[in-house]
Amino acid sequence: MNSVDHTADLLALRPGDPGYDDEIAGFQTGFAQRPAVVFAAASAEDVIAAVRHASEHGLPIGVQATGHGLPGACEGGVLVTTKRMDRVTVDPEARTARVQAGVRWGQVVAAAEPYGLAPLNGSAPSVGAVSYTLSGGLSILAREFGYAADHVRSLDLVTADGRLRHVTRDSDPDLYWALLGGGHNFGIVTELEIGLVPVRTLYGGSLAFDGRQVDPAALLQAYEQWTRTVPDGLTSSFAAVPYPDIPALPPHLRGRYVVSVRVAYTGADGEQLVAPLRELGPVLADSLREMPYAESHTIHSDPDFPHAYYGDSAVLSELDVERAGEVLAAVGPDAGGPMCVLQINHLGGALARSAPNSVPYREGRFLVRLLTVGEREAARAVLDPAFALLAPVTIGRALNFAFGGGDRTEGLYDAGTLKRLAELKSSYDPANLFRRNYNLSACR
Structure with missing residues (x-):
């Protein structure tokens, strides 16, 4: 050159x-x-x-x-x-969208909605669509449709040699496989073509309980039992949030320990399916309803303002409710330390199907996510012991939910996937220029 x-x-x-x-x-x-x-x-x-x-x-x-x-x-x-690269183009006949590197999911949802279509976006509309998808992409409707990476048609990518490549499953099967799950290790993706799904409305929302009035561990046990009864098309999560008593929060949340179940479902029998959850105790808030897909971000109501946080995850072979209950206690409001949000995602369904990409641990049944607010050392003092409790049932970690742990790459891939990714990394980026990420060379 x-x-x-x-x-x-x-x-x-x-x-x-x-x-x-x-x-x-x-x-x-x-x-x-x-x-x-x-x-x-x-x-x-x-x-x-x-x-x-x-x-x-x-x-x-x-x-x-x-x-x-x-x-x-x-x-x-x-x-x-890449924030200036923010163009979205929808092809309603092909049910696809082309999204540039700086596009946020809220933009894609808004562009697809007039056609009765939806992307497989996550819970926060401000998240970048490309990075989310390259890391797998656990969507709001994940158990019905799978990972966002499973629906990518093509990628435009600049590799370390300064070449712009148009990558499809047919043109470059190895590189296509590596990009979808391998994060930013292979270059800079300038544009994605993604498949959209025919969803205009869904049944969804949150059923919240006061964790001081209802035993969170009992709620978790009931939730785990409930997940055994629901169809594959229903996607849900369990969350426990110890809100601080600060003026910035709405009065009904200040100082409360809120335990909730979040649901997203495109079937017609949503009310019947969630009925057992409403019998678990006094309900603090109930936002479950039929809603336009454009309002799906209200299911989780993730913070939309910049802040400091650290987080990690554990993909579980099964949800051991006793161990998970110990984690609840270890990160709850009475444990001391920084505020820690716990979320447990029910996996399985379409997420377990094989796909021509490098998203690992499809056999996982649940995903535990912990997110702390504050400084790194204080965060690790909470996160490390909590995840240690889950070690016997942990099969790996999820790249989408590794926040601020760039020196902790173990467990992001299984051995076979890592070996193949590392070989392809050596071919496409031999000098390891693309290393300001969760770098494959450190995954040993």
């Missing part, structure tokens, strides 16, 4: 430049990436120029759309921001 300046017309910012701090800012505020240069990409051509610059100078490359899932703090190197 010739030593030519490909970045002459590309916005490049360095520490101290006006706009640098705003450009690198993301949803995660607990730590920052401080690159030697940040390239503000507005097109695939801009991404090509940035990658060629990094390659010619032997610099590590990171990419950021929204900054939700940053692996950790870093200094130096190159950061490519």
